[in-house]
Every structure is written in structure tokens, then in C-alpha cells.
Amino acid sequence: MPNSLIRETSPYLLQHAYNPVNWLPFTKEAFDLAKKENKPMLISIGYSACHWCHVMEHESFEDEHVAQVMNTNFVNVKVDREERSDVDMLYMQAVQLMTGHGGWPLNCFVMPDGRPFYGGTYFNKTQWLNILQNLSSLFQNDPLKVNDYANQLTGGIVQAEALLSANKLGAVLSREQVKKSVVKWKSRLDREFGGPDRAPKFPLPSNYQFLLRYSILEKDDDLLKHVELTLQKMAFGGIYDQLRGGFCRYSTDKMWKVPHFEKMLYDNSQLVSLYCEAYSSTGNELYKEIAINTLTFVEQEWYQPAGNFYSAYDADSDGEEGKYYVWMKADLQDLLGENYELFSNYYEINEQGYWEHDNYILMRSEIGAQLAVETGFSRDQIEEKIKQCKDILLQEAKSRIKPGLDDKSITSWNAMMCSACANAYLSFGMEKYRLMALNSMAFILDGLSTPQGKLYRTYKNGVAKIAGFLDDYAFTIEALLKCYLISQNELYLLKASKMTALTLQLFNNSESEFLYYTDNEADPLVAKTTETGDNVIPASNSQMAINLFELGTYFDKKEWIQRSEAMLALVLEEFQNYGSGYSNWGSLALRLTYPFKEVAIVGKNVDDYFLSLYKQGLTNTIFAVSNVSSDLPLLKNRYVEGKTLYYVCQNKTCNLPVETVEQVIKQLE
Secondary structure (H helix, E strand, O other), X not given: OOOHXXXXXXXXXXXXXXXXXXXXXXXXXXXXXXXXXXXXXXXXXXXXXXXXXXXXXXXXXXXXXXXXXXXXXXXXXXXXXOXXXXXXXXXXXXXXXXXXXXXXXXXXXXXXXXXXXXXXXXXXXXXXXXXXXXXXXXXXXXXXXXXXXHHHHXXXXXXXXXXXXXXXXXXXXXXXXXXXXXXXXXXXXXXOOOOEOOOOEOOOHHHHHHHHHHHHHOOOHHHHHHHHHHHHHHHHXXXXXXXXOOEOOEEOXXXXXXXXXXXXXXXXXXXXXXXXXXXXXXXXXXXXXXXXXXXXXXXXXXXXXXXXEOOEEXXXXXXXEOOOOOEEHHHHHHHHHHHHHHHHHHOOOOOOOEOOOOEXXXXXXXXXXXXXXXXXXXXXXXXXXXXXXXXXXXXXXXXXXXXXXXXXXXXXXXXXXXXXXXXXXXXXXXXXXXXXXXXXXHHHHHHOEOOOOOEEEEEEOOEEEEEOOHHHHHHHHHHHHHHHHHHOOHHXXXXXXXXXXXXXXXXXXXXXXXXOOOXXXXXXXXXXXXXXXXXXXXXXXXHHHHHHHHHHHHXXXXXXXXXXHHHHHOOHHHHHHOHHHOHHXXXXXXXXXXXXXXXXXXXXXXXXXXHHHHOXXXXXXXEEEEOXXXXXXXXXXXXXXXXXXXXXXXXOEEOOOEOOHHHHHHHHO
8 A cells, every 4th residue: 555655746755655654745744743643753865866765765664564663653754855955954964963974865863843863874674673663762761861862953953054154254255265275175186087086976067167267267287187187087987878978976986987877967967067168168079079968868868848857867777776877798799799899999898897797887998099090990980880889789778677767857957957058059059959948948937937936846747846945046047147148138137137136035044145045935944054065066055146246247236246245255264175065156256356357249140259259268257148239237338230249348347349259359368
């Protein structure tokens, strides 16, 4: 018999709908039941593509005896962290305070009013049964002690929140602070394989966007080489799906070889944007290839005609992690015949690519030129043969069981992919990506918004639900700015400004320049949380600070620019000490400490002129574009009938208009 999760739409919750555990969704009714029965609650949090979430489900939550212990002693609540990221953020903070680390599955035991008192991540069946029995006994026999734990832990969360917004005296931004942060960061880089000097390795695109921009502004060739090394090693490694395109969530080793085989929309959207920017900055064709192949994967597997994108592919298929993606040598020899030797050299079917159980992970070799010499084939002939091999393997893979698909759409992730498509259009000039971006934005504004302009968090089967969180607004505003650039339609810019004003109202914290993660009108949790650290997704506050700076520049709103500076001041110390955890803030710091240029492009051929300039890889520049007369402060009184002109400005001082990219570049030097 199904439990209460059967009525949910989240793929993760539906995975648990036939567990013998009496799971409830995260609702007021669940807390009311716990109060009525005077039972502690288990808040168990995960997501559909989480490998260890599946392991714990099979070991414990599908076990009748374990379920009986859970049902007898606890009110059990299942949460999809991607749907209710506010709940995840709160209880992750609690578990990190208790244990010093976090992860998923996240299991937090709380009082009937939601105050946490114990928690951890994955537990095997024996550990889990011991914890259940010990906590149940403690709750029944010493409730005052449990209540004291809950008070202390909740107080710790509230105190940590207050410290985030504490006045940082003497926090004055300077270029020297940015340099000091990078110097510390450089000591932790892997000079052999790229990325950080540790494992596991997460791609963290905002890190390499910042380092790329900094290396260009500072003319730091050593750092630029590191960024390029990282981008190539990721593109050639097992973390990148060499057959289909698209990246997995992280690599378990330093070589980017063995991925954790989940594929997430948020990773791939950001990585497309990163590779597009790197291509515009360096002209390296590899980056264009990787961005386009990743977008092709996303378009084929996740993009829907309505304009929305699905969320993820599971790490597991047919009960095994990675089974869908790896190959045995004998199978490759049978399938590829005379082309096997070339393919095996090209994709490291050797000690380098060997994984386990006779399986190989495809990794692209770096000896392409050498292969051309050894085989006598030209580069084009080799590429054609490799394409033939890949087509054979893709056809064979159709007989395999695909990983589980998470087919819900998350607003912030969709907005990031909207921005990625816009960036691909700007970098490559391919019309299909412009249309995908505008179609995606139309879906967000129509399918994920209320008539009052508020955003929902998720969408599935025609239903949008859950009030949007700060990241949903922050990344949608960013995507609106991108849609303005690719369409020259100022309605997107005006919508971004209006949504920003609404965001400042909905998420306002009267005691801080930061914004709360949760809408002030939403049902309150036991503590309000604020997201400031840039992780696999940049912090919602850092993205909002960038939005405020850019919109403040577009509309000449000094108060918004000052607000962005004040937000940055609160994390300056953290950025200086741990740049890789605050890299999106770092990109804002670059805008504020290095020469920042405003380029207006006005006239009938504005799109062609803009694309020509954008492909130059300009850093620390904001663009205003229009093919008609405009009252936008950066464009006002600049339209000249029959001409298309570039205007280069800095600090409200503008050069004379010019008509060629070469003249613009000269003015920008």
C-alpha cells in the first residue's frame, strides 16, 4: 500500500511512496500530528539523483522491521531538497553545527515544533536502528534533556545568522584585497590536472569565471594557463560524457576521471556559460565544441516544447552507479571492429581509462596530433572515424536501461539554462540558442509566475507550486538581463527592474543588507536562513548583489549600486580568506575595483554590431543595446537615423561615438 507521498509530484518523494515507512510530506499537518502524539519527528532530506539516498532507502526505508521502529516512535517526514531548499538549508545548518559536516541523505531529528536536536547523513541499517532506539528512549525518558539540546542548537543557528549580518567595521573594498584573495587561492591549485589540489573535485563554474576574468584584467598569464588547463582536463575527463555531451556532478579523484554519475541541470547550465565565456576570451575551438555538445545533450534530453527544462538524471541505472555510461573492452572490440584500435587510443581504453570490474570510462586522449602521424590519417579523417564509432555506441546504448529522470522543472535552474542559451547565442551567433532562451523565459514568466509577478519554485504536469525562494528571483533577474541583450527588447529590462524591487520587498531583512532566503510571507520555519557562500550554485545573495549593481547602472539608481557594495562589504573578510567559496562575490568585486566600462550600441544593425563586439571577450563591461530611440539613461539621445554607433563610457564620461569594433577596442584599452 502506498503512503501519503503518493499524492506528491516530486520524483524523489514518489520514489518513497511505496516504502513501508509512513512518510508524510513537509506540511503543517505533519507537525500537528507530532504534537498530538507527542513524538519526535524525523526530517529526512534527499533528491532523486542522489546515490546514497537510494542506498539508505534500500537498506533501511524498504525494510519492514526498520519501518516498524520508525512508525512506532517517530513522525516521519520526507523532503525533496530541490523543492524545499529552505528546509534543507535550515536542517543542513543544524547538522553541520552538530557534526562539522553535511551531505545527503540528510537525516535530522526534531521536536514537534521543528527545533532540531540530533542529525547526520547516511547511516547503514545497524547504525540507523541504534540511533532510532536510543533517540526514542531519550525522548521518552529524559524529555528535558532533549528539549535543552533543541534550544541550544536552534539558538546556535540564530546566532550564526546574526553573525552573518554583523557590522564589519573597516571593511573597505580595494583591488589589493582582491589580489590577496587570489594569492591565497593560488596556493591551493592543482597544477597538473587543473581545479583545486584535492579530491573530490567539483566543477564550480563561478570559480573559473572569476579566475578567468581576473587573469585577463591583471594580465596574469600563469593564472590564465591554470584556467585553460582546468577547462581542458574537465572536457577530456570522465566527468564529461564523451558520447552524449554534458557533465556529471563531480569527480571522485584528482584527474576528473571517475565521476559521480549524476547529471544536473544547474551544473550543465553554468558550465555552458563558462565555456562560452572562455571561448569568447581565448578563441579556443575546444570550448565552443564542449558548450555546443552540452547544449545538444540538454536540448535532446531535458528541453520541452513549452520552454521548460527537466532537472536531472540519476547516477544509477539497473541498480548500479554508472552502468549506463561505462564500457567493457571486449564489447567495444566487437562493436567497433577495425576502428577499435583508433577509438581505444582516442578514448584511453587502457590503464588510464580503466575503472573497475573490467569497465572503462571514456576519457579523451591528448595525443590527437600524434595519432594523425601514427595512423597516416588526417585530423578530419580521424574525427570522421571517431564520429562513426560514437554513433555505433550510441545506438548500442539504446538497449541499456537509462538512469532515472527527474522531470520536475525548478525555476532558478531553468533561469540559469535560459542565461546559458543566451550566452551561447552571443558567443556563437547561432539563432537556435536565442530562440531557446526567449522560449525559456516565456515559460518562466507564464508558467512559473503569479499574476502579481511572484515566482513559484517548481513545475510538473501542468502544476506550478511552492513560493519561490531568493535564488529563483535572483537567477530569473539575471536571465531577464540576458534576454534583453539578445532581443534588444527593453521590456525584459523593465521586468528585471520590477522583479528586483519586488524581491527587495519580499525578502527584506530589516537588520541586514543581506536578503533572507525565504519569502517573508511564507510559513515560518524555526529560524530564518540567509545564503551567502558560493557553492555549486552561486549564493542567492551574491547574484542579487550583482543584479543590483547592473540594474543600478542601467537605470542610474545609486541606491541599488550602494546596496550591492554594502552586501559585498559583509563578506569581504571571507572572500579574502577563502576566495573559492565566495567567487561570485569576487566577480562583483572586479566590477567595483577595476575599470568598468559601459558600452552603448544604437542603430538599425545593433544585433550584428553587438555580436561582433561581444565575441572579443570583453571583461568588466556592461552593454546597452537598442535599434530604436530609447530613454534608458545609457542610451538617451544617442540614436542617429540611418547609422549604428558604439558609445564607450566610464564613470558617466563618454568618448565620441565610433562605428567599428576596432575603434571600440582602441577606446577600451
